[in-house]
Amino acid sequence: MTGGSPVRAPSRPRAAWHAVAAIVRSLGRRPSPAVAGVVVGALLTAVAVVFASSGQTGPSSNTSVAASGTRVVEVSLVGMRIRPGTVEVAPGARVVLRVTNRDGMRHDLRLASGQATSMLDPGESATLTVPSVRGTVEGWCTVPGHRAAGMTMQIKTVGGHTGHEGHAGRAPSMPSMGHRAVGPGPIDFMGSMSAGWRPYDAALKPAPGGRVHRVELRASERGLEVAPGVRQTMWTFGGTVPGPVLRGRVGDVFVITLVNDGAMGHGIDFHAGTLAPDVPMRTIRPGERLTYRFTAGRAGAWLYHCSTMPMLQHIANGMYGAVIIDPPGLSRVDREYVLVQGELYLGVPGSAGQVAKMAGGRPDGWMFNGTASGYDRAPLTARAGDRVRVWVVDAGPSSGTAFHVVGAQFDTLYKEGAYLLRRGDPGGAQILDLAPGQGGFVETVVPEAGRYPFVDHDMRHGEAGAHGILKVTR
Ligand SMILES: [Cu+2]
Structure with a gap:
């Protein structure tokens, strides 16, 4: 008109x-x-x-x-x-x-x-x-x-x-x-994943050689299986939730090209670097690209996430990932995994019903690496006697995590840039607690064959998807 x-x-x-x-x-x-x-x-x-x-x-x-x-x-x-x-x-x-x-x-x-x-x-x-x-x-x-x-x-x-x-x-x-919550009903966390589902690969590869890491990240909206039999439109970096894990050493330079293939504006914020946010964290439109260059000055398990408002929605709909910067002298282990925990909100992304759940802190579930209960269906693996390191980043956006491995004790616990416990100390740890946006890692030696559940020990989360299995064989 x-x-x-x-x-x-x-x-x-x-x-x-x-x-x-x-x-x-x-x-x-x-x-x-x-x-x-x-x-x-x-x-x-x-x-x-x-x-x-x-x-x-x-x-x-x-x-x-x-x-x-x-x-x-x-x-x-x-x-x-x-x-x-x-x-x-x-x-x-x-x-x-x-x-x-x-x-x-x-x-x-x-x-x-x-x-x-x-x-x-x-x-x-x-x-x-x-x-x-x-x-x-x-x-x-x-x-x-x-x-x-x-x-x-x-x-x-x-x-x-x-x-x-x-x-x-x-x-x-x-x-x-049209604006009510349109959820498919309670999620069956014990259900089966669809035949074509593939888990996000939690195995953490060593940092690539070279001190400059050039990475292209494409923002896009994707339909993903986020819980057994439940598909949901997610907003992604690189088509997965979480986005790709980046790894380097202290002093490495990351040159990120963000390309917006999505239908709305997106941006990016790397906690692993320090810089004035104004330009690199700006929102770019569909079809645009930006270059974000940072130096990883300090070790840690760092979050990256979309920087576009409302961040509550952009993060809750899947736009996050991890940057692992190894502490100097990090020892070799037999198995190394990374888990990024996030909340799950069903419904049309950005709809009033979905956003009301975000604002009220009422997720429909919790996910490790983008799928509630996904690693129950596709367990992580180790051999008896292996030293296993698990990096954990809590993407939130609103709930923390109390990461625990049932049947195991941690002899090493590193959180937010510091060791709280190191191998050889007489004490042990049971929980890596992280607030939204924090990260760290734990190490344990799994003593014998068996199925070791790993959970967020906040049982509201652990019994609603923040659950997986570490399958240990002889
Ligand atoms: Cu975004």
Whole structure:
């Protein structure tokens, strides 16, 4: 209808991603198609009037009432919010929204009454005109996940014909089935994986030779089996959850090329290096690429993850991985594995139902290397008497882990860059505890043949997918 053409504003605001602590609050609401149709139909009669005047220059104040009942409102898209969140007008008022993207990433504004801006770059503006407001008109950003993260607004009618408003106005804000949680029901963690499923390879290879590691990572959305018999669209680095494990030594240089093959903006953040985040951690659009160069100055088991807001969603939907930087003098072992623990949220990625579970800390399951209970079906292996090292990184995004191997004791425990316990010490350890974003490793010598479960000893997690088997043979 009256989507305005973008206009470049003079300033280009910087990203303020750290200021967005309150990302996930409101549930996206969508009017039922029938109600939206009524609203659009009512507006069609007035649309001819609109074309003549959309794109006009309005007053500089945030909102004003022009002659003949037109209301002009300055609308900002910033910090995962649409401001103002509510615009109140008299029934039948003509509303002009002068929309400016003041954020560091792309957004748009779509109204349930049909008007929509194009996708706006940072600093761009566009004008929307609603010829005659009846009831409540919902608005939201259409970038995946942004509506569920709180990028919503309402144009509400107040005063005047309140009876009419009540009739037509409340219905659009009722949640529709399309935005409810659409889970397949409880996951059968004891079930079988599909025939074509292959586990993520947990075996950690030695660091490649050379001191400069050039890696291309492609961001893409993929359908993956995340629990026995359960497929889910995941947002990935390299088509897997977690993304590829990178390994090097202290002082090595990593030159990462991130290519966005996805349908939305993505970025990347490597904890394994220190640098100003502004440029390398920026969000790139589909089809774009960036180069991210860091020096691994310190040893550790480091997380990398998508840097695009809302990070809660981008991480929870699978965009994370591990960088292993060996401590100097790291001893050889017989078996070496890496496990990245993450939460599992079923549902359409970015939908209100899925995001509500993320915000409320109610995962549908927990995964080692992208599949709940996957290593129950495809055990890790060792021989009796082997020294086994397991690197663990907790990708969260929200829950920690209490990593434990049933039947084993750790004689070596390394966490966040330091040994808490070393081989030869008289003491032993039972748990490697990690907060979201932390990493480390443990070592144990498995004494005899058998099946040793490894779990997150927080049993809410351990009995909901954070579980696998280390199968030890003679
Ligand atoms: Cu992302």
